[in-house]
Amino acid sequence: MVETSVASANEALFRPVRAGNAFEETVERLLQAIRLGVVGAGERLPSERELAERLGVSRVTLREAIRALADAGYVESRRGRYGGTFVNENLPEPAQSKTREIDAAAFEDALCLRHVLETGAAEAAAARTLSPADRQHLKTTLAEAAAADLVDYRRKDSRLHLAIAEVTASSSLTTAMADARTRVNQLLDCIPLLEPNLEHSNAQHEAIVDAILAGDPVAARHAMAEHIEGTASLLRAFLS
Incomplete structure (x- = not known):
């Protein structure tokens, strides 16, 4: 499963962020995981609950970070039984x-x-x-x-x-x-x-x-x- 590969690849990527800049550092950690291929194109990020706990942020902060990455073209949210947040197959061109x-x-x-x-x-x-x-x-x-x-x-x-x-x-x-x-x-x-x-x-x-x-x-x-x-x-x- 993707969640297992994320956890085993690099625990440091999803370590707790500092409280002062929780949103910004959450965006940075998620993008690092995507850019380094820890969560590959088309794969699902860990659950919202797991990510919030591992990063030490509120679910509100995590959702804002995911929404920002969705707006920037890196991820998409899917509903339903097999839903969640998925890395887009085609990532944006590096800025x-x-x-x-x-x-x-x-x-x-x-x-x-x-x-x-x-x-x-x-x-x-x-x-x-x-x-x-x-x-x-x-x-x-x-x-x-x-x-x-x-x-x-x-x-x-x-x-x-x-x-x-x-x-x-x-x-x-x-x-x-x-x-x-x-x-x-x-x-x-x-x-x-x-x-x-x-x-x-x-x-x-x-x-x-x-x-x-x-x-x-x-x-x-x-x-x-x-x-x-x-x-x-x-x-x-x-x-x-």
Whole structure:
């Protein structure tokens, strides 16, 4: 049976995910299993109950991840006695082949640079005594990102992240952030926008801005790190 081959092939693929980015990491684990052939084309994934238990996520989170992969063309759900979630016979073309070949070293370099710059920016912003204009700038860009539709989300999301760099009062950091964000956006443009991820990102954005406004550098850095790790999980899932 497929379930037996999945379990024996690599238990690590379906190990418990971290709570902070449960949806994103669930998508990553499922895609890894599909891409590595642990669950082959036309084969059925383990049951919803088994997957939820092994990944340590709620069934709601698991269903959102499966729905996202179905929308992206990787799996399909079938009803009935022999139903379940099946890997599609014809999988989507790897995203990078539709645009350009993505160099693995450059990919990881972009993610590493983003992590260092953005966590540092959040920490630095929270450590400053912000002016009323700075505080309003953060609140305004946060609200705009939260209200953005799918078409405009990437731009509004980028604007918020740049606003965090801007309130550090370091023009060099803001310039570096803009360059790093441009590189990351080129990668993000290669993967689909997933509604549950956007909702999760908006909640994380709020936590980041709240920590900055509260003057808590440790919390701001931690919240930003968690947010960036979620994005990195999705990029590795779709592009690695």
